[in-house]
Amino acid sequence: MTAALRYEWRRLWTIRSTYWLIGATLVAQGVFCFIAAANSPSIGSFFDAEEVVSAIVSLGASYGVSPLFSAYIIGLIGVFSFGHEYRHGMIRATLTALPSRTAVFVAKALTTAVLAALLAVACALIGLAAAALYIDTRGALTSGAVWGVIVGLVLFTTLFGLCGMATAALLRNQTGAVAVMLLFPSVIEAVVRLLLILVSRGGNDANMLARFLPFDAGSQMFARPAADVIADVLGYDPFGAVGGGIVLTLFTCVLVAAALALFLQRDA
Amino acid sequence: MAVIEARGLSKAYGGKPAVVDLSFRVEPGSVTGFLGPNGSGKSTTMRLMLGLDNGTGTTTFDGREFRELDEPMRQVGALLEAKPFHPTRKARNHLRVLAAANGIPDSRIDDVMELVGLTSVSRGKPKSFSLGMGQRLGIAAALLGDPHTLILDEPSNGLDPQGINWLRKLLRQLASEGRAIFVSSHLLSEMALLADQLVVIGRGHLITSGPVAEFVSSSTRTSVIVRSPDMDRLAPLLAERGGYVVTSPDASFEVTGLSQEQVGDSAHEVGARLYELMTRSATLEEAFLDATGLSEEFVGHPRDGAPHLAPPSGQS
Numbered sequence: 001m002t003a004a005l006r007y008e009w010r011r012l013w014t015i016r017s018t019y020w021l022i023g024a025t026l027v028a029q030g031v032f033c034f035i036a037a038a039n040s041p042s043i044g045s046f047f048d049a050e051e052v053v054s055a056i057v058s059l060g061a062s063y064g065v066s067p068l069f070s071a072y073i074i075g076l077i078g079v080f081s082f083g084h085e086y087r088h089g090m091i092r093a094t095l096t097a098l099p100s101r102t103a104v105f106v107a108k109a110l111t112t113a114v115l116a117a118l119l120a121v122a123c124a125l126i127g128l129a130a131a132a133l134y135i136d137t138r139g140a141l142t143s144g145a146v147w148g149v150i151v152g153l154v155l156f157t158t159l160f161g162l163c164g165m166a167t168a169a170l171l172r173n174q175t176g177a178v179a180v181m182l183l184f185p186s187v188i189e190a191v192v193r194l195l196l197i198l199v200s201r202g203g204n205d206a207n208m209l210a211r212f213l214p215f216d217a218g219s220q221m222f223a224r225p226a227a228d229v230i231a232d233v234l235g236y237d238p239f240g241a242v243g244g245g246i247v248l249t250l251f252t253c254v255l256v257a258a259a260l261a262l263f264l265q266r267d268a
Numbered sequence: 269m270a271v272i273e274a275r276g277l278s279k280a281y282g283g284k285p286a287v288v289d290l291s292f293r294v295e296p297g298s299v300t301g302f303l304g305p306n307g308s309g310k311s312t313t314m315r316l317m318l319g320l321d322n323g324t325g326t327t328t329f330d331g332r333e334f335r336e337l338d339e340p341m342r343q344v345g346a347l348l349e350a351k352p353f354h355p356t357r358k359a360r361n362h363l364r365v366l367a368a369a370n371g372i373p374d375s376r377i378d379d380v381m382e383l384v385g386l387t388s389v390s391r392g393k394p395k396s397f398s399l400g401m402g403q404r405l406g407i408a409a410a411l412l413g414d415p416h417t418l419i420l421d422e423p424s425n426g427l428d429p430q431g432i433n434w435l436r437k438l439l440r441q442l443a444s445e446g447r448a449i450f451v452s453s454h455l456l457s458e459m460a461l462l463a464d465q466l467v468v469i470g471r472g473h474l475i476t477s478g479p480v481a482e483f484v485s486s487s488t489r490t491s492v493i494v495r496s497p498d499m500d501r502l503a504p505l506l507a508e509r510g511g512y513v514v515t516s517p518d519a520s521f522e523v524t525g526l527s528q529e530q531v532g533d534s535a536h537e538v539g540a541r542l543y544e545l546m547t548r549s550a551t552l553e554e555a556f557l558d559a560t561g562l563s564e565e566f567v568g569h570p571r572d573g574a575p576h577l578a579p580p581s582g583q584s
Contacts, residue, residue: 007368014358015356090353092320097366267315
């Protein structure tokens with residue numbers, strides 16, 4: 001296992017894409033956070049400090065007005081961990097250097113998860129710094145509510161990265177995996193949710209199914225609009241942070257398990 | 269000293285057999301050539317040996333399967349395809365990644381880069397490499413762990429004549445150091461110069477294995493050339509003893525199915541004078557074509573008659 005981790009760690013830091021993905025994530029987060037913080041609404045009766053800080057840190061994702069931008073870029077690191085193996089015919093060289101497929105897979109999962117989590121924390125800290133610089137945070141920087149959002153988005157990003165890795169391993173196609181990871185959470189889930197709401201015509205059955213859309217459910221870990229607002233606007237009642245987190249975690253576990261099973265079984 | 273022992277290797281794709289119950293040995297201290305027509309299952313066999321494809325049968329390296337080896341690159345070096353590397357990862361870094369998995373010091377990377385003649389481009393990106401340079405980098409990766417066994421699939425692909433000559437000398441030298449070298453190639457003239465032993469397959473089945481000289485001499489195209497004014501007496505006896513006699517354009521006779529000694533003894537028995545008696549050995553290519561003639565997976569057919577050419581424009 002140590003050998004596989006050494007291999008994966010060096011593999012990660014000897015390709016340019018790792019650097020530009022990390023750079024792009026941090027630069028984009030910095031630019032957007034500072035723009036958001038500089039133009040944030042005044043804190044008062046309508047928005048409290050914790051809501052504004054959370055929105056800056058998550059670039060609006062905590063209010064459900066945008067997807068968690070940084071997760072999409074960081075997720076590519078997960079996709080590339082297996083995508084490069086298949087796109088460039090590296091997988092056979094990898095497995096002749098490391099015959100244990102389980103070790104190769106686990107090493108990729110661990111490095112993807114750790115890197116995604118660290119980057120998500122870095123993004124959150126950038127958001128906090130921007131908030132501290134431009135707004136009167138009134139103690140929100142250390143509040144449990146804001147840090148609850150941060151923990152949620154770190155977990156979401158980590159699971160997103162693992163889903164990217166598993167998707168690339170399942171498809172054995174980097175381009176296909178990138179397309180799936182960009183389209184499924186942001187477009188396909190939204191369309192499916194809308195269809196379920198329309199089909200249900202006010203009933204509960206289809207609405208219940210919509211709660212299990214994995215990335216939408218997972219986003220409840222950092223999304224903080226009142227549940228009744230969502231129910232009114234979208235016509236369904238999502239799980240809370242814990243329930244949504246469990247749905248995305250289970251989905252990720254199933255995806256990763258399926259990817260591992262096929263990786264062990266398929267020809268390289 | 270490593271012995272490769274493959275036993276009962278089999279693999280099918282969608283019900284179509286690609287490798288069928290293949291067993292052979294590769295001895296240390298020799299270069300064993302792996303021959304077969306296109307699509308005969310050579311690459312699949314090599315992947316099966318290394319556990320990259322799922323099939324049946326086992327391959328052991330000094331009694332242990334590949335997946336059981338600790339730091340496998342120190343024991344078995346493999347080159348399975350052209351350009352198996354990320355196009356923008358520097359050549360040296362490509363080897364550093366592989367070295368990290370096998371506890372190989374970075375100093376060894378400089379050694380193998382020099383060995384394959386890529387020192388000057390070791391910090392270059394492989395996307396700018398020619399096929400031959402890519403092959404050299406693949407060979408460097410195979411040699412990285414200084415392994416006692418090498419498995420190389422078409423290593424001379426893309427190499428220029430100087431490169432092929434360099435590779436031949438390198439593999440001969442490695443074999444002379446006691447390593448087991450198992451190498452596939454479709455360049456039969458090259459294999460004739462390189463290999464001591466052969467494993468020949470066709471449509472996934474073992475056709476033969478053994479020393480190159482034995483394989484060539486067993487070919488029906490190995491014949492005895494006879495020039496004698498007394499062939500009217502000699503030819504019937506040769507035919508009676510299982511020989512097949514045909515007249516050559518230069519009025520000599522070519523006898524197949526009998527050895528030079530048997531022809532000479534027969535001539536002595538019937539009192540035939542011999543002006544010339546020599547063995548004409550088949551080439552490896554002829555022997556290979558003999559052995560695999562019915563095992564070709566992909567066969568081209570010449571068009572019947574003369575090619576039809578459209579008349580130049582303006583003519584009818």
